[in-house]
Amino acid sequence: MTREPLLTTASRDTVLRVDGLHSYYGRAHILADVALEARAGEVVALMGRNGAGKSTTLKCIMGLVRPARGHVAFLGEDITGRDPYRISRLGLAYVPEDRRIFTELTVMENLEVGRQPPRPGAPRWTPERLFALFPNLAGMRNRPGGRMSGGEQQMLTIARSLMGNPSAVLLDEPSEGLAPLIVEQMAATIRELKAEGLTVLLSEQNLHFAALVADRACIIEKGRIRWHGTMAGLAADAEVRTAYLTV
Numbered sequence: 001m002t003r004e005p006l007l008t009t010a011s012r013d014t015v016l017r018v019d020g021l022h023s024y025y026g027r028a029h030i031l032a033d034v035a036l037e038a039r040a041g042e043v044v045a046l047m048g049r050n051g052a053g054k055s056t057t058l059k060c061i062m063g064l065v066r067p068a069r070g071h072v073a074f075l076g077e078d079i080t081g082r083d084p085y086r087i088s089r090l091g092l093a094y095v096p097e098d099r100r101i102f103t104e105l106t107v108m109e110n111l112e113v114g115r116q117p118p119r120p121g122a123p124r125w126t127p128e129r130l131f132a133l134f135p136n137l138a139g140m141r142n143r144p145g146g147r148m149s150g151g152e153q154q155m156l157t158i159a160r161s162l163m164g165n166p167s168a169v170l171l172d173e174p175s176e177g178l179a180p181l182i183v184e185q186m187a188a189t190i191r192e193l194k195a196e197g198l199t200v201l202l203s204e205q206n207l208h209f210a211a212l213v214a215d216r217a218c219i220i221e222k223g224r225i226r227w228h229g230t231m232a233g234l235a236a237d238a239e240v241r242t243a244y245l246t247v
Helices: 054-062 084-089 107-113 127-133 150-162 180-195 207-213 231-235 238-244
Strands: 014-025 028-039 043-047 069-074 092-095 168-172 199-204 216-221 224-230
Touching (some): 014 199, 043 054, 054 168, 107 127, 107 150, 127 150, 180 207, 199 207, 216 231
Parallel strands (some): 043 216, 168 199
Antiparallel strands (some): 216 224
């Protein structure tokens, strides 16, 4: 089994960097020495089976879980353990797996909840630009979030995050539970975000989906990064896929 080396030095265009991250739930050691980075305009997939530590890694980055040790840097600034709202204001967006839209608010009202001022170096999003990116939402501007399908709610959650004009986005299992057609639409959306210059770190189990959108992959197993490399390298390494991704 071949393993490509982990990144050890930050690149000049590094947007997000995680070094030596450890996290516990009670006495359970969930993350152990997790290290990864995502560069400007890059899509990185954090892959692994259920319970491997993918969501906890994203939550530690976003400040929703306090790491016991290690460091998280965003745009060169140490954000380790900061409050989530402070991290959001720096331009890092988070899309949780369970969506968490406001079901009684309309699509437009949900978007307004996420609005933040434009920030230098980041794409500027408006409702009209987002409706062009998510055509399914354009025809339901006044529909309450609770009357939308799961795929439409996922689109709305991402659109609401983009209203904050972020420089980078954390996506937790964006393809989970979606119909195949919606999965393809979601992949096209992530590729468009990359074209806009956004950095995307996504947690994902679906190898097909990750291959559609990601430049690189980090595989996590039992809280440790076991493999890192390009998506092409992962596609060529059946042993790695069998060891860490098959159920």
